[in-house]
Amino acid sequence: MSIGVLTFGELIERHEREIFVYALRLTGSRDDADDIFQETFLAAFRAWPPPRRGTERAWLYKIATNKAIDRARRARRLVPLADLRLAAPERDGVSLADLATAIRALPAGQRAAFVLRKVEGRPYREIADSLGCSEEAARSRVAEAMKNVKESTR
Amino acid sequence: MIDQAVADARERLVWRAHREGLATLAYDVLDSPLGPLWVAVGPRGVAAVHYGSEPTASDLARLVRAHGAGLVPDGRRASDLARELEQYFAGKRRVFTVGADLSGLTTFQRRILGATARVPYGELTTYATVARKAGNDRASRAAGGALGANPIAIVVPCHRVVASDGSLGGYAGGLTAKRRLLALERSGEVPAGGWPPSRR
Numbered sequence: 001m002s003i004g005v006l007t008f009g010e011l012i013e014r015h016e017r018e019i020f021v022y023a024l025r026l027t028g029s030r031d032d033a034d035d036i037f038q039e040t041f042l043a044a045f046r047a048w049p050p051p052r053r054g055t056e057r058a059w060l061y062k063i064a065t066n067k068a069i070d071r072a073r074r075a076r077r078l079v080p081l082a083d084l085r086l087a088a089p090e091r092d093g094v095s096l097a098d099l100a101t102a103i104r105a106l107p108a109g110q111r112a113a114f115v116l117r118k119v120e121g122r123p124y125r126e127i128a129d130s131l132g133c134s135e136e137a138a139r140s141r142v143a144e145a146m147k148n149v150k151e152s153t154r
Numbered sequence: 155m156i157d158q159a160v161a162d163a164r165e166r167l168v169w170r171a172h173r174e175g176l177a178t179l180a181y182d183v184l185d186s187p188l189g190p191l192w193v194a195v196g197p198r199g200v201a202a203v204h205y206g207s208e209p210t211a212s213d214l215a216r217l218v219r220a221h222g223a224g225l226v227p228d229g230r231r232a233s234d235l236a237r238e239l240e241q242y243f244a245g246k247r248r249v250f251t252v253g254a255d256l257s258g259l260t261t262f263q264r265r266i267l268g269a270t271a272r273v274p275y276g277e278l279t280t281y282a283t284v285a286r287k288a289g290n291d292r293a294s295r296a297a298g299g300a301l302g303a304n305p306i307a308i309v310v311p312c313h314r315v316v317a318s319d320g321s322l323g324g325y326a327g328g329l330t331a332k333r334r335l336l337a338l339e340r341s342g343e344v345p346a347g348g349w350p351p352s353r354r
Contacts, residue, residue, distance in 0.1 A: 005211075005218045007225040008171065009181060012164060020160045030159055037163045038170060045176040048223055 006053070008045055015060050016041075022061065025115045026068040028100060036071065040064040061130040065112045072108035102152040106145050113138060114145035168228045178224035179217060180231035183207045187243050188331045191307075195232045196221060199253030203235075203307045205327040213305045220258025239308065245338060248275035250309050259305070265289060266300040273314045276339040280318045294318075302326060308335070 019040055023033035040063045050056045103111055109131065116127045128138040171177035179201055181194040192209050194202040194217060201217060202209055209217070217225060229236075234252055241247035254271060256264045265288035272287075273279050285297040301312040302324055313335040317323040325332035 005215050005223070007214070007218060007223045008177065009225045009227050012167070012227060016164055017156070017160050020163055021156065024159075034159070034163045034166065038167050041167050042170060042174065042176070045171055045224070046174075 006050070006056070008041075008048075011044065011050075011056055011060070012041065015057060018057075019060055019064055022064055022115070022120065023068065025119050026064075026112060027071075028104060032071070036064055036067045039067045043067070058126055058129045061116075061126070062132060065116075065130045066132070068112060069108040072111070098153045099149070102149040105152055106148055110141055110145035110148065113141035114149065117142045118146070118149075164227070168226045171224070171226055172228075172231075176224055177226040177228070178221040179226070180228035181225055182227065182229045182232035182236070184232070184236050184239060186239060188327055188334065191239070193232055193235055193239075194225065195235055195252070196255055198257070199255040200235055200250075200306055200309050201255045201257070202305050203239075203309055204305070205307060205331070209305075213303075216258040216305065235309075242308065243338070245341075248339075252309065254306050254310050256306075262288070262290075262293075262296065263300045263303070266297050267304060267306070267310050267312075270301060270304070270312050270315060271310050273311055275311075278314055278316055278336070281315055281323065282318050284315055298323060311335075314339075 016037070020033055020037050023036035023040070024030065027033050027036065040060060043063050044050070044060060050059050103114060106114060112131060113127060116122045116130060117124075122130075124135045124138050124142075127142070128135040131138055131141065133141070168177065168180075172180075179194045179196045181192065181202075184191045184193055189205065190207040192202065192204040192207055193200065194209070201221065202213060204210065204213065235250075238247055238250050238252060242250070254267070256267055259267070266284060269284045269287040270279075273284075280294070281297045281301070282291075282294040284301070285291060285293040288297065290296075297315075301315055304310055304312040304326065307313075307326060313325060313327075313332045315323065322329055322332055
């Protein structure tokens with residue numbers, strides 16, 4: 001369904017995969033990713049319609065980011081990262097396990113910034129949108145996260 | 155593994171969206187001997203059966219007008235209709251028990267489709283007769299228009315309506331499909347050798 005009127009189904013069909021993968025990258029756990037996925041889409045349906053036509057994707061990322069941050073703050077526990085290898089990039093001789101541990105150790109806001117920039121390669125404009133901050137703040141959050149990740153994978 | 159995880163997550167999401175009353179219609183794309191059928195089902199019955207894997211823009215707009223944006227992909231809720239269509243195509247079902255939900259249509263369209271729904275299996279009628287039964291003798295051309303835009307193909311059997319001169323008239327699924335449905339209903343069994351491959 002890709003015509004004219006936007007429906008829940010079209011939103012699901014277009015974005016379910018990337019939102020799930022994003023949630024998986026943020027949490028490292030399939031179960032937690034599933035929960036964030038549910039909460040994100042249900043929140044979108046409850047708040048329907050999307051704020052502006054054509055920005056549904058950014059809207060979903062923003063909701064997902066907030067859900068993940070809330071969740072991390074609530075839980076304050078170490079999440080199992082067994083499933084991260086599905087999603088994490090392998091590079092620079094840093095093992096997946098190292099990277100996973102480093103990401104896990106980041107504060108929630110930095111973790112989202114790191115995943116959006118370094119794993120998903122999003123432009124800062126979109127990252128700022130997802131995090132609900134300025135582009136400048138997004139840049140510095142990514143830089144902070146990078147610094148922390150580099151330190152812990154050194 | 156990601157695909158399965160996403161499919162599981164979607165299933166749970168759709169279930170929760172129904173439970174919260176956020177989802178209003180379940181849609182699915184079914185395979186049929188006449189090619190894919192896009193179907194939508196709600197609590198009041200079948201809201202759409204379209205030839206092809208997508209509804210038309212105008213009918214999607216009608217569904218959203220009548221049911222809101224809560225259309226969700228959900229094969230489970232469409233499965234009763236799927237089973238009845240399968241039986242119909244196998245020559246084993248003459249009447250659909252799933253009702254037709256005509257909301258969002260004009261009064262005239264509803265009357266025409268209502269009259270059409272009462273044409274029995276295996277029988278033919280004309281656009282003029284349908285127009286008369288819908289209470290408007292002179293509206294046979296308009297009846298043809300309403301039937302051409304029938305959003306619930308097969309279940310509302312507009313394929314049983316033909317022109318007064320005996321020609322087939324039109325059909326949203328193509329005249330080949332109309333001929334095949336009429337042949338199926340006349341012989342009461344699937345075409346010898348099974349359904350020929352769809353040209354759609």
